Amino acid sequence: SKIITDVVCPFCGTLCDDLEVKVSDDGSKIEEVYNACVIGTEKFLHSQATDRLTVPMKKDDAGEWHETSMNDAVEYTAQMLANAKKPLMYGWSSTSCEAQSIGHEIAELCGAVVDNTATVCHGTTLIAVQDVGVPSCTLGEVKNRADRIIFWGCNPAHAHPRHMSRYSIFPRGFFTGKGHKARKMIVVDPRKTDTAGMADIHMQIEQGRDYELLSALRVAVRGAPLPETVAGIPREIIQDAADTLKSGRFVVIFFGMGVTQSLSKNHNIDMAIMLTKDLNEHTKAAIMPMRGHYNVTGSGEVMGWQFGYPFSIDLSRGFARYNPGDSSSNDLLRRGEVDAVFVLGSDPGAHFPFSSVKKIWDLPSVCVEPHYTPTTAVSKLHVPVAFVGVEVGGCAYRMDAVPIHCRKVAEPPEGVLTDEEFLKLVLARVKEIKGVA
Ligand code: SF4
Structure with missing residues (x-):
């Protein structure tokens, strides 16, 4: 057998490029996959299935x-x-x-x-980007610089299992030497997902009211008064989230289909991009879609x-x-x-x-x-x-x-x-x- 290094995982948009794959000497059989998450490993091992179709x-x-x-x-x-x-x-x-x-x-x-x-996923994001532009960055910058992370309408613990360990929450980067200890994590999701369970602040938003909560966060970031609750979230929590973001050195908003395909669709993303723009008045901020395939x-x-x-x-x-x-x-x-x-x-x-x-x-x-x-x-x-x-x-x-x-x-x-x-x-x-x- 031989080990092939620096292999890229062709499953999710995280595209992890540190896999090692053990293959037989003639390259006909994959024997083991190292470093990939369980989904990525399955992709490689599925290609070895004995009942695989080989003729049209x-x-x-x-x-x-x-x-x-x-x-x-x-x-x-x-x-x-x-x-x-x-x-x-x-x-x-x-x-x-x-x-x-x-x-x-x-x-x-x-x-x-x-x-x-x-067309059934982040198409709304692409429309919003055409509307208002997009202040984004690379995942390398996230790892090395970001200390305030939002996951809005996405659940990377299951959909992008190595995202948090490689880039966004746990890794120690150049300016983020304390890893997750120096990062604050905010999750916006109507469900108590495994990702939400790890958050410093979980805003358990009412389904489909993302536009209102994004608008309220913009209001809070500007220091203007808020109503008592917005989208089911008490104003104290919204203000706490806004203050947490403003106090960071580098904010990144990751978002998924929970916000791109809920009520208001591309207008939600317009608003999320405008929140990113507002945050740039106070600190450095970027936004990135969690792409699936x-x-x-x-x-x-x-x-x-x-x-x-x-x-x-x-x-x-x-x-x-x-x-x-x-x-x-x-x-x-x-x-x-x-x-x-x-x-x-x-x-x-x-x-x-x-x-x-x-x-x-x-x-x-x-x-x-x-x-x-x-x-x-x-x-x-x-x-x-x-x-x-x-x-x-x-x-x-x-x-x-x-x-x-x-x-x-x-x-x-x-x-x-x-x-x-x-x-x-x-x-x-x-x-x-x-x-x-
Ligand atoms: Fe593959 Fe998992 Fe990395 Fe996604 S997170 S690219 S499925 S190893």
């Missing part, structure tokens, strides 16, 4: 699954995308930037809508530099249009405005509303995915591929928008293509069908 599976008209060849899988996918009037190409958050870029070229040729998982940030970056917008991009008129709420996946699916669905690097079958999933079931559909998932179950064709970050390298962006190159540590099973290889074959075939050089 196609559903016949009676709903029965049959093995098919890779050539047929490429042909079906290319014909479906090239012949559709307006296909939806969704996902992209669990693959490399290199694969995303090839997928976008196919989308442009086919007049597709390209959308990523931000390990490369959802990269998908926004690649869409941004290729099309000018970070998600929900409609290319059906030959140029990029962006109108979330109109050009976003669920709206299009539920209104019946797309006529084919291609999914790569995500699982809408598990996370979209039933009415949208039913549309994927009804339409010609392809899911490119190493695992069996609810999306593969409702698609017409399931193409198994190599695990990015395990069996093939590639670029991914951490939640603080720092690009990191993921390493290959093991060989994929024989005959299994990478996302990039499959997309390149589809692109070449689409070009033939469309008569493009």
